[in-house]
Amino acid sequence: MNNFFFRINDLHAEVEGKKILKGVNLDLPKGEVHAIMGPNGSGKSTLAQVIAGRESYEVTEGEILLEGENILELSPEERAYKGLFLAFQYPVEIPGVSTLYFLKTALNSIRKANGLDEVDTYEFMALAREKVKEVGLDEDFLKRPVNWGFSGGEKKRAEIFQLLILQPKLAILDETDSGLDIDALRIVAKAVESMRSKERSFLVITHYQRILNYIKPDRVHVMVDGVIAKSGGFDLALELEEKGYGWIEKELTFAGGRDL
Amino acid sequence: MAQEVHNDIEQLVKKEYTAGFYTNVEQEVFPPGINEDIIARLSAKKGEPEWMLNWRLKAFRIWQKMKEPHWANVHYDPIDYEAISYYAAPKKRPKSLDEVDPEILRTYERLGIPLHEWEKLAGVAVDAVFDSVSVATTFQKQLEKMGIIFCSISEAIQNYPELVKKYLGTVVPPNDNFFAALNSAVFSDGSFVYVPKGVKCPMELSTYFRINARGTGQFERTLIIAEEDAYVSYLEGCTAPMRDENQLHAAVVELIALDGATIRYSTVQNWYPGDKEGKGGIYNFVTKRGLCAGENSKISWTQVETGSAITWKYPSCILKGDNSVGEFYSVAVTNNFQQADTGTKMIHVGRNTRSTIISKGIAAGKSQNTYRGLVKIMRNAEYARNFSQCDSMLIGNECGAHTFPYIEIHNPTAQMEHEATTSKIGEDQIFYCNTRGLDTEEAVALIVNGFCKEVLQKLPMEFAVEAQKLLEISLEGSVG
Ligand SMILES: Nc1ncnc2c1ncn2[C@@H]1O[C@H](COP(=O)(O)OP(=O)(O)O)[C@@H](O)[C@H]1O
Ligand SMILES: [Mg+2]
Numbered sequence A: 001m002n003n004f005f006f007r008i009n010d011l012h013a014e015v016e017g018k019k020i021l022k023g024v025n026l027d028l029p030k031g032e033v034h035a036i037m038g039p040n041g042s043g044k045s046t047l048a049q050v051i052a053g054r055e056s057y058e059v060t061e062g063e064i065l066l067e068g069e070n071i072l073e074l075s076p077e078e079r080a081y082k083g084l085f086l087a088f089q090y091p092v093e094i095p096g097v098s099t100l101y102f103l104k105t106a107l108n109s110i111r112k113a114n115g116l117d118e119v120d121t122y123e124f125m126a127l128a129r130e131k132v133k134e135v136g137l138d139e140d141f142l143k144r145p146v147n148w149g150f151s152g153g154e155k156k157r158a159e160i161f162q163l164l165i166l167q168p169k170l171a172i173l174d175e176t177d178s179g180l181d182i183d184a185l186r187i188v189a190k191a192v193e194s195m196r197s198k199e200r201s202f203l204v205i206t207h208y209q210r211i212l213n214y215i216k217p218d219r220v221h222v223m224v225d226g227v228i229a230k231s232g233g234f235d236l237a238l239e240l241e242e243k244g245y246g247w248i249e250k251e252l253t254f255a256g257g258r259d260l
Numbered sequence B: 001m002a003q004e005v006h007n008d009i010e011q012l013v014k015k016e017y018t019a020g021f022y023t024n025v026e027q028e029v030f031p032p033g034i035n036e037d038i039i040a041r042l043s044a045k046k047g048e049p050e051w052m053l054n055w056r057l058k059a060f061r062i063w064q065k066m067k068e069p070h071w072a073n074v075h076y077d078p079i080d081y082e083a084i085s086y087y088a089a090p091k092k093r094p095k096s097l098d099e100v101d102p103e104i105l106r107t108y109e110r111l112g113i114p115l116h117e118w119e120k121l122a123g124v125a126v127d128a129v130f131d132s133v134s135v136a137t138t139f140q141k142q143l144e145k146m147g148i149i150f151c152s153i154s155e156a157i158q159n160y161p162e163l164v165k166k167y168l169g170t171v172v173p174p175n176d177n178f179f180a181a182l183n184s185a186v187f188s189d190g191s192f193v194y195v196p197k198g199v200k201c202p203m204e205l206s207t208y209f210r211i212n213a214r215g216t217g218q219f220e221r222t223l224i225i226a227e228e229d230a231y232v233s234y235l236e237g238c239t240a241p242m243r244d245e246n247q248l249h250a251a252v253v254e255l256i257a258l259d260g261a262t263i264r265y266s267t268v269q270n271w272y273p274g275d276k277e278g279k280g281g282i283y284n285f286v287t288k289r290g291l292c293a294g295e296n297s298k299i300s301w302t303q304v305e306t307g308s309a310i311t312w313k314y315p316s317c318i319l320k321g322d323n324s325v326g327e328f329y330s331v332a333v334t335n336n337f338q339q340a341d342t343g344t345k346m347i348h349v350g351r352n353t354r355s356t357i358i359s360k361g362i363a364a365g366k367s368q369n370t371y372r373g374l375v376k377i378m379r380n381a382e383y384a385r386n387f388s389q390c391d392s393m394l395i396g397n398e399c400g401a402h403t404f405p406y407i408e409i410h411n412p413t414a415q416m417e418h419e420a421t422t423s424k425i426g427e428d429q430i431f432y433c434n435t436r437g438l439d440t441e442e443a444v445a446l447i448v449n450g451f452c453k454e455v456l457q458k459l460p461m462e463f464a465v466e467a468q469k470l471l472e473i474s475l476e477g478s479v480g
Helices: A044-052 A076-081 A099-113 A121-134 A152-166 A182-195 A234-243 A246-255 B002-027 B036-045 B050-064 B102-111 B115-121 B130-145 B153-159 B161-167 B178-186 B427-435 B440-451 B461-474
Strands: A006-015 A018-028 A033-037 A058-066 A084-087 A094-098 A170-174 A201-206 A219-224 A227-232 B149-152 B191-195 B221-226 B231-237 B252-257 B262-269 B283-292 B298-305 B310-313 B316-319 B325-334 B339-348 B354-363 B368-377 B385-394 B400-409 B415-424
Touching: A006 A044, A018 A044, A018 A058, A018 A227, A033 A234, A044 A058, A044 A076, A044 A084, A044 A170, A044 A201, A044 B427, A076 A084, A076 A099, A076 B427, A084 A152, A084 B427, A094 A099, A094 B427, A094 B440, A099 A121, A099 A152, A099 B440, A121 A152, A121 A182, A152 A170, A152 A182, A170 A182, A219 A234, A219 A246, A227 A234, A227 A246, A234 A246, B036 B050, B036 B178, B050 B161, B050 B178, B130 B149, B149 B153, B153 B161, B153 B191, B153 B221, B161 B221, B178 B252, B178 B283, B191 B231, B221 B231, B221 B262, B252 B262, B252 B298, B262 B283, B262 B461, B283 B298, B283 B325, B298 B310, B298 B339, B298 B461, B316 B325, B316 B354, B325 B339, B325 B368, B325 B461, B339 B354, B354 B368, B354 B400, B354 B440, B368 B385, B385 B400, B385 B440, B400 B415, B427 B440, B440 B461
Parallel strands: A033 A201, A033 A219, A084 A170, A170 A201, B191 B221, B221 B252, B231 B262, B252 B283, B262 B298, B283 B310, B283 B316, B298 B325, B310 B339, B316 B339, B325 B354, B339 B368, B354 B385, B368 B400, B385 B415
Antiparallel strands: A006 A018, A006 A058, A219 A227, B149 B191
């Protein structure tokens, strides 16, 4: 038994025979916010989906430990019961299923698995009404089918709305900032900030440094070609913004530490 | 005094007849095979008047000249009509729930059906469930006061011969098709509903509330008549899987709506679909048709079809009255080796007639799911309108969904709209639900229910909830 909250050791994963993650190591203590930055195609979303348990990605090596337990053996829903949440880069549409019903079912499945009483429709309505406002969406969204016909920005807000409802221990935000204008970004960031606590950790995946001005990370990791190539403080994000990712890629090659 | 004695005797005779009837049912099974003699015996068993026997015999002679149709997109071994016993005597029933397949009981449990109803559903040989009998009696009294007749068709033949004679076979004549002819010759029982002019039936009528509903058997015959400005909503079937050892079911349902009348007919069909290897299961060959005879009349079919090994069923509307409206809302689910070929026909005869078709087909396992629909606009149907939407959803790679929309237009003022989609339940949709704490089966049920929502909404409330659960159970194990 160790004291780490969330830890990834030497994670390798591939899809359709193509190696995407090539030995990811990461250590996210409880209560901290870490950012993962990196160029497009470097494997950020793959990492997020592997953590959440997507079966189409095959893990060939390594482990993912949540509070000391290797969650690779668990199904995605079991990981959700353990307090894991992924805000998708591309949220999925479910026609005909109202957001309200979907989320109530989700919340109650998670509560039930944790031995808690189910929340009834009235309590849930009240909760949902309150939270939906926090992400700047209209109450009507609760009645609309899950992500169905939502604009890109609405989908991202809706993911954060789900986050607010489900109150996970570990939240992974996959490019929640992309496609949001500055006002929406502020609203989303504020909602996330309101969730920040000693008991909750965040992994904020982003392509741009912009969102990190609002959600200040404790640490920044840079992913390049399936590995965490560099880690540092908030300064690293600023440096990346200024210089781009090229120099890290060069540094990697130069170090010769691994095959590219 | 004399009158009293007479009544007593009548009571006695009736009682004996009833008792005798049931004892006979338990013991007697007709030898397999179909001929005029068998039909005569069947008719006699039911104590039918001569005109009814003649009607059956005429149908039988028509049937003999017909050939079994094979145009539907279903495949099955030839049916041997000489191997069937045409007297719908209940076969050996289980004596207690201990003798019933535990799998069926588990389904009842999951559907949330109260324990005291299990025996009835499983066909356990108990003398009817007293609760529901008394409920049924109360309801019938209330209906009677309003002039509504709701009884078995056998009773109607005895008690309301004029009505039966006037309407039976007017919408689905015996020569309509092979199975309709067979049904006309040998129909076992079914429901009869008559709602008089201007009366709105205050409750959903379901076979559940009809005394004697049990054992309507394999050749069910239902006749519903709504007179001018009358309204009735009828529920057929049950979400619980019905145990039945008869493989061939060939029902006929006829609806007649006069001026300004509305008939809503909802079905949940969950006959035994066969096992996971495709063995056994009911062949469900049904002819259902409604006649919007009067102006401004409306007939609305809603069906949720999840059972049977083979379904061949096209609830249809003949829109004869001007401004009449026909609707068809359907969910058909097939899993494992099930085959369904279902849809509707909307025949526009009158002016300004309108029809709506919404069909949702869901195929899983190795099943085949076909929508087949005809919209026909006749020459005098000025300004007829139709909207059709046929959506198919596939679960897995081994099933098939097919859509055959036929359109025949003989009047240039017709307005037609047709939409069709085919989708697959996406791995991404299931994963998304999984990450929110729903297991895969819950996820599939949720996605499918969402897909069918427009149709499920058309069902009466209590039916809709059950139907949702039913979809979930029908698709159990269909994904990974
Ligand atoms: N399902 C998949 N099938 C094939 N290739 C994939 C799949 N998912 C991701 N990839 C590939 O893996 C690489 C990393 O993608 P991704 O994790 O989405 O990167 P990022 O989120 O950093 O932009 C890309 O080259 C992408 O094309
Ligand atoms: Mg990505």
